[in-house]
Amino acid sequence: xxxxxxxxxxxxxxxxxxxxxxxxxxxxxxxxxxxxxxxxxxxxxxxxxxxxxxxxxxxxxxxxxxxxxxxxxxxxxxxxxxxxxxxxxxxxxxxxxxxxxxxxxxxxxxxxxxxxxxxxxxxxxxxxxxxxxxxxxxxxxxxxxxxxxxxxxxxxxxxxxxxxxxxxxxxxxxxxxxxxxxxxxxxxxxxxxxxxxxxxxxxxxxxxxxxxxxxxxxxxxxxxxxxxxxxxxxxxxxxxxxxxxxxxxxxxxxxxxxxxxxxxxxxxxxxxxxxxxxxxxxxxxxxxxxxxxxxxxxxxxxxxxxxxxxxxxxxxxxxxxxxxxxxxxxxxxxxxxx
Amino acid sequence: xxxxxxxxxxxxxxxxxxxxxxxxxxxxxxxxxxxxxxxxxxxxxxxxxxxxxxxxxxxxxxxxxxxxxxxxxxxxxxxxxxxxxxxxxxxxxxxxxxxxxxxxxxxxxxxxxxxxxxxxxxxxxxxxxxxxxxxxxxxxxxxxxxxxxxxxxxxxxxxxxxxxxxxxxxxxxxxxxxxxxxxxxxxxxxxxxxxxxxxxxxxxxxxxxxxxxxxxxxxxxxxxxxxxxxxxxxxxxxxxxxxxxxxxxxxxxxxxxxxxxxxxxxxxxxxxxxxxxxxxxxxxxxxxxxxxxxxxxxxxxxxxxxxxxxxxxxxxxxxxxxxxxxxxxxxxxxxxxxxxxxxxxxxxxxxxxxxxxxxxxxxxxxxxxxxxxxxxxxxxxxxxxxxxxxxxxxxxxxxxxxxxxxxxxxxxxxxxxxxxxxxxxxxxxxxxxxxxxxxxxxxxxxxxxxxxxxxxxxxxxxxxxxxxxxxxxxxxxxxxxxxxxxxxxxxxxxxxxxxxxxxxxxxxxxxxxxxxxxxxxxxxxxxxxxxxxxxxxxxxxxxxxxxxxxxxxxxxxxxxxxxxxxxxxxxxxxxxxxxxxxxxxxxxxxxxxxxxxxxxxxxxxxxxxxx
Numbered sequence: 001x002x003x004x005x006x007x008x009x010x011x012x013x014x015x016x017x018x019x020x021x022x023x024x025x026x027x028x029x030x031x032x033x034x035x036x037x038x039x040x041x042x043x044x045x046x047x048x049x050x051x052x053x054x055x056x057x058x059x060x061x062x063x064x065x066x067x068x069x070x071x072x073x074x075x076x077x078x079x080x081x082x083x084x085x086x087x088x089x090x091x092x093x094x095x096x097x098x099x100x101x102x103x104x105x106x107x108x109x110x111x112x113x114x115x116x117x118x119x120x121x122x123x124x125x126x127x128x129x130x131x132x133x134x135x136x137x138x139x140x141x142x143x144x145x146x147x148x149x150x151x152x153x154x155x156x157x158x159x160x161x162x163x164x165x166x167x168x169x170x171x172x173x174x175x176x177x178x179x180x181x182x183x184x185x186x187x188x189x190x191x192x193x194x195x196x197x198x199x200x201x202x203x204x205x206x207x208x209x210x211x212x213x214x215x216x217x218x219x220x221x222x223x224x225x226x227x228x229x230x231x232x233x234x235x236x237x238x239x240x241x242x243x244x245x246x247x248x249x250x251x252x253x254x255x256x257x258x259x260x261x262x263x264x265x266x267x268x269x270x271x272x273x274x275x276x277x278x279x280x281x282x283x284x285x286x287x288x289x290x291x292x293x294x295x296x297x298x299x300x301x302x303x304x305x306x307x308x309x310x311x312x313x314x315x316x317x318x319x320x321x322x323x324x325x326x327x328x329x330x331x332x333x334x335x336x337x338x
Numbered sequence: 339x340x341x342x343x344x345x346x347x348x349x350x351x352x353x354x355x356x357x358x359x360x361x362x363x364x365x366x367x368x369x370x371x372x373x374x375x376x377x378x379x380x381x382x383x384x385x386x387x388x389x390x391x392x393x394x395x396x397x398x399x400x401x402x403x404x405x406x407x408x409x410x411x412x413x414x415x416x417x418x419x420x421x422x423x424x425x426x427x428x429x430x431x432x433x434x435x436x437x438x439x440x441x442x443x444x445x446x447x448x449x450x451x452x453x454x455x456x457x458x459x460x461x462x463x464x465x466x467x468x469x470x471x472x473x474x475x476x477x478x479x480x481x482x483x484x485x486x487x488x489x490x491x492x493x494x495x496x497x498x499x500x501x502x503x504x505x506x507x508x509x510x511x512x513x514x515x516x517x518x519x520x521x522x523x524x525x526x527x528x529x530x531x532x533x534x535x536x537x538x539x540x541x542x543x544x545x546x547x548x549x550x551x552x553x554x555x556x557x558x559x560x561x562x563x564x565x566x567x568x569x570x571x572x573x574x575x576x577x578x579x580x581x582x583x584x585x586x587x588x589x590x591x592x593x594x595x596x597x598x599x600x601x602x603x604x605x606x607x608x609x610x611x612x613x614x615x616x617x618x619x620x621x622x623x624x625x626x627x628x629x630x631x632x633x634x635x636x637x638x639x640x641x642x643x644x645x646x647x648x649x650x651x652x653x654x655x656x657x658x659x660x661x662x663x664x665x666x667x668x669x670x671x672x673x674x675x676x677x678x679x680x681x682x683x684x685x686x687x688x689x690x691x692x693x694x695x696x697x698x699x700x701x702x703x704x705x706x707x708x709x710x711x712x713x714x715x716x717x718x719x720x721x722x723x724x725x726x727x728x729x730x731x732x733x734x735x736x737x738x739x740x741x742x743x744x745x746x747x748x749x750x751x752x753x754x755x756x757x758x759x760x761x762x763x764x765x766x767x768x769x770x771x772x773x774x775x776x777x778x779x780x781x782x783x784x785x786x787x788x789x790x791x792x793x794x795x796x797x798x799x800x801x802x803x804x805x806x807x808x809x810x811x812x813x814x815x816x817x818x819x820x821x822x823x824x825x826x827x828x829x830x831x832x833x834x835x836x837x838x839x840x841x842x843x844x845x846x847x848x849x850x851x852x853x854x855x856x857x858x859x860x861x862x863x864x865x866x867x868x869x870x871x872x873x874x875x876x877x878x879x880x881x882x883x884x885x886x887x888x889x890x891x892x893x894x895x896x897x898x899x900x901x902x903x904x905x906x907x908x909x910x911x912x913x914x915x916x917x918x919x920x921x922x923x924x925x926x927x928x929x930x931x932x933x934x935x936x937x938x939x940x941x942x943x944x945x946x947x948x949x
Binding site for chain 1: 479480481482483504505506507508510511512528530557559560565566567568637638640
């Protein structure tokens with residue numbers, strides 16, 4: 001048996017040994033899989049959310065129905081800032097949603113649509129699912145599903161339940177609180193707000209927003225646990241109706257003048273560094289090619305301009321430049337444009 | 339039982355108890371029963387079995403220089419391999435394929451479908467290859483286990499494929515194409531089994547030992563071209579529609595009705611229509627509602643788009659439409675093809691490059707690919723290769739009816755019915771040496787047809803005349819018998835001329851190979867052979883024949899109710915059908931049959947007296 005076989009066997013072994021009850025049933029002949037029920041029970045409670053896109057940030061997400069009178073729980077982000085937010089139910093029916101509340105710390109939003117939604121998820125105050133349990137993640141990653149097409153299902157395992165103190169420098173990506181780490185690749189565009197359920201169909205949590213490490217360019221796959229969701233919906237502290245004040249863009253610069261060879265597709269080569277600027281302090285040089293800012297790939301001048309839009313003055317980010325044949329990493333904080 | 343099995347079954351549980359009881363925090367309870375551990379072990383074995391059943395049929399595809407990376411799967415023991423079109427675009431028209439036995443075998447390209455990213459290559463070097471059959475992709479459900487196998491990142495050192503396991507994440511998914519009408523994945527299967535560069539062209543298996551798809555695409559965005567949990571496979575049922583066209587050595591186009599449909603107020607209506615399109619001539623109008631397409635109820639326009647992606651050019655598509663006045667109409671028409679952009683021939687850089695052997699090879703390969711993509715879509719590029727496959731299919735037909743088992747004569751007797759009413763009777767004798775006799779009584783008149791192995795004879799009202807092949811074929815009673823009896827010949831259908839696979843078609847509701855048999859003089863005759871039986875298992879059987887491709891002038895014959903007659907299987911129900919809708923005009927249903935060890939020679943020779 002190759003390495004994959006052993007890993008899966010070990011995982012199943014752990015799952016069995018630690019939970020006792022949940023024995024993964026092998027799929028025999030024409031029997032439905034052991035997760036078939038969980039998927040078919042959950043699909044009617046899934047929604048697709050469409051809003052405004054901003055630059056590289058996508059304008060769509062997934063959501064779950066949490067009450068019989070049209071309350072929808074999703075992640076929060078720039079897609080809610082546009083003129084209209086559209087929610088598409090599992091039967092394809094489209095509704096305009098109003099935003100009841102949004103929260104920056106938990107990155108959650110509560111929406112309301114004018115519709116009866118008899119199939120909804122119960123939000124447990126207790127922890128649902130333990131380390132080693134199978135989970136199914138349902139989401140509309142990459143908006144593959146259109147209209148009444150069912151959202152996508154992924155299989156994984158709960159790796160860990162833990163808390164996160166992360167405070168990253170790009171807006172909309174801060175998350176602070178408890179989370180459930182899973183090994184299904186849920187960190188994809190449009191997946192946040194999706195449901196993570198047990199094979200019994202119980203909600204473990206919702207798929208969290210993309211958290212990308214600017215150091216390693218790796219991501220976490222996690223669910224915001226149902227207890228946190230319950231608190232948010234039930235209306236405890238630290239929730240706000242207002243859109244993020246930080247939405248106001250700042251005009252920042254690093255103090256570099258880039259080569260402009262006509263056309264925005266050219267790589268971001270530094271022509272010269274302005275004296276006394278953040279770039280000078282970070283010891284950037286002429287002919288350095290900027291390849292990455294805060295974990296985002298900079299392929300050309302257009303990418304560079306876009307990246308500046310989402311940075312804040314005095315907030316340090318990691319920049320990677322190509323100097324000759326070497327990759328040089330610098331920590332650099334932009335300043336307000338004069 | 340292997341040492342491993344013994345270990346898991348017997349020693350392991352006891353060892354576990356000893357090791358874990360004092361201190362290990364990882365495993366909690368001691369109420370973990372032996373039964374539970376055995377169940378886990380059984381699940382592991384089940385999964386390992388499912389993998390071992392199919393792993394030998396996976397191919398690591400390389401170019402002629404054993405470079406590059408793609409995958410494929412052997413779906414027939416004769417060495418027919420499925421892969422992606424974009425894999426052969428990279429590899430060329432021939433190369434090497436590695437199997438799990440560690441060996442490399444040569445392959446060459448047979449036919450390709452750029453529209454749906456599918457190609458067939460032929461493996462050489464063995465008479466029997468390990469193969470895995472295609473399953474029914476319509477039975478696949480979200481949540482089913484999905485095994486992907488192939489050569490991602492060209493990791494293999496010993497040609498054994500990499501196995502990745504996941505679940506089916508979505509079915510009937512759509513991924514738009516690239517270029518002009520190319521690489522569209524319609525009605526495809528979405529999986530979270532890792533699909534990475536190198537997996538392309540490789541199989542997606544279920545746990546029942548069947549190929550349910552060919553992996554070829556994934557959703558990629560910011561993370562580069564590596565798996566992020568969304569992979570896509572061309573569905574097995576789409577593949578079945580293209581196999582005959584590909585074996586025919588064609589460059590295949592995808593179907594278009596030259597009409598589009600949109601969602602309007604909860605209905606799916608025709609929103610664009612080319613007036614010259616066959617479907618318009620057949621009665622479709624702007625504003626008409628599409629109710630059923632290819633047997634599926636159409637709920638939205640997306641569904642139609644998905645379904646038509648799975649069909650090749652020329653496919654006889656069935657639509658049920660509702661006109662503005664409320665009346666419903668069934669339309670069956672052959673589709674046009676969606677064209678590909680002709681490749682631009684990049685001229686060589688002249689003398690210097692022609693000298694360099696590396697560059698020369700590269701240039702040659704470019705030329706081959708350009709020639710391939712410049713071929714006239716639908717043309718049979720290599721008739722000899724095509725003929726080879728045609729002969730093999732006919733051999734399979736002989737095997738499926740057990741034609742070479744013994745010598746004797748089958749005698750069938752039955753009624754001729756029109757609209758359910760008896761119009762006459764028919765007796766048919768089919769000899770194992772290929773000779774034939776039919777006694778047909780219609781409206782009280784007896785007509786006798788005979789084939790004595792050389793010539794065709796008709797006896798009517800006491801007069802015996804010799805018929806040409808054409809004349810024999812145009813008499814329905816004679817034509818059916820000649821077709822049925824053909825299976826007994828050394829080379830079936832040889833009396834009708836030279837065989838070729840004409841392309842993919844549908845006959846009697848199922849996937850079929852359409853054959854074209856061309857005589858040295860006169861018109862061609864068409865025969866359709868089934869690819870699968872009702873259960874979906876591969877089975878070649880004669881299902882239809884006609885002098886006309888759409889069974890219009892003169893109609894066609896269908897063959898059904900295959901029954902054991904002595905040592906062989908014969909169709910006891912033949913129908914005269916008209917048009918692509920195969921509407922039934924006449925039927926012959928044989929109620930009695932027998933196998934005779936021998937008969938008098940005068941049965942098949944002329945000068946026989948009619949009553």
